[in-house]
Amino acid sequence: MPHALVTGATSGIGAAFAEQLAAAGYDLTLVARDPDRLARTADALRRDHAVRVAVLAADLASDDGLARVAERAAAEPLDLLVNNAGFAHPAGFLRTPAADEVRMLRVHCEAVLRLTHAALPGMNARGRGGIVNVSSLWAFFPRSTYGASKAWINAFSRSLADARIARPGVRVMALCPGYVRTALHERSGRDTSSIPRVMWTGADAVVRTALRDLERGRTVCVPGAPNKALVVLGRLTGRRFAGRVLQRLGSRPRRALTGGPRAPVPTAVQEPDSPGGS
Numbered sequence: 001m002p003h004a005l006v007t008g009a010t011s012g013i014g015a016a017f018a019e020q021l022a023a024a025g026y027d028l029t030l031v032a033r034d035p036d037r038l039a040r041t042a043d044a045l046r047r048d049h050a051v052r053v054a055v056l057a058a059d060l061a062s063d064d065g066l067a068r069v070a071e072r073a074a075a076e077p078l079d080l081l082v083n084n085a086g087f088a089h090p091a092g093f094l095r096t097p098a099a100d101e102v103r104m105l106r107v108h109c110e111a112v113l114r115l116t117h118a119a120l121p122g123m124n125a126r127g128r129g130g131i132v133n134v135s136s137l138w139a140f141f142p143r144s145t146y147g148a149s150k151a152w153i154n155a156f157s158r159s160l161a162d163a164r165i166a167r168p169g170v171r172v173m174a175l176c177p178g179y180v181r182t183a184l185h186e187r188s189g190r191d192t193s194s195i196p197r198v199m200w201t202g203a204d205a206v207v208r209t210a211l212r213d214l215e216r217g218r219t220v221c222v223p224g225a226p227n228k229a230l231v232v233l234g235r236l237t238g239r240r241f242a243g244r245v246l247q248r249l250g251s252r253p254r255r256a257l258t259g260g261p262r263a264p265v266p267t268a269v270q271e272p273d274s275p276g277g278s
């Protein structure tokens, strides 16, 4: 049986990866922080697909959690690593504590780096395997730490493939979804009501496209025609212009909905309503 390790496997895109991989006969190791949700997800996958499912409750922003997952990724003969765990902040850069921005870098970048570093040698030695690093459409446009961390994922994934750090037979791909209906938006407390329906995709469709593109040997996967069009628009008109278009369509801090008073911001850190993520 092939074996996949999926981070952030209890919800949204990660749960869709776990489901589709189990349906394809993969044994799984699932990673997330909430142990109860992990146990429930694993039970459902075992029941529905008769595969072996191990769970690892770990916070990828913590030294200890990341070390435990990296140890597992190095020890298991993995056929697929899905670096998916991630989140968005409710507010823009200057309204977010610096420690939270650093936490985002740890989950979006350091965890991706460490788990890839742990899993890739085994894949290279066996001459087969795949790594999917879940990035975002915002990797192509200005979007604070969220977009910058996802741009790093794209550059990192491309360089592993292009510089032949991943040996022939081992595929590395950055997956760049646009807006996906998952818990991420609600959890980050953002208002998504201004995002047109055409911009939304389901997690199942995103994962189907990702697995197909990985099979085809793509290095970067942008699911959905509107998202692909925005990336092309960005190339033709400059990232800032296309980024503004996307930002107009994008999610915003929820204060507009609640009508609550805006938190006072010292003059020195006034910033536009720059969105925090996704």
Ligand SMILES: NC(=O)c1ccc[n+]([C@@H]2O[C@H](COP(=O)([O-])OP(=O)(O)OC[C@H]3O[C@@H](n4cnc5c(N)ncnc54)[C@H](OP(=O)(O)O)[C@@H]3O)[C@@H](O)[C@H]2O)c1
Residues within 6 Å of the ligand: 007, 008, 009, 010, 011, 012, 013, 014, 031, 032, 033, 034, 037, 058, 059, 060, 061, 084, 085, 086, 087, 088, 107, 134, 135, 136, 137, 176, 177, 178, 179, 180, 181, 182, 183, 184, 185, 187, 278
């Ligand atoms: N939804 C979108 O529109 C969208 C668009 C583009 C890209 N993405 C990217 O897709 C990925 C998955 O997002 P999603 O939308 O599926 O979000 P989601 O539904 O909120 O799921 C996030 C998953 O990550 C886990 N997680 C979060 N922080 C973690 C941490 N510190 N350590 C370990 N696990 C952690 C969560 O479980 P616990 O809370 O139990 O840890 C959960 O399983 C993220 O990288 C996100 O940036 C999402």
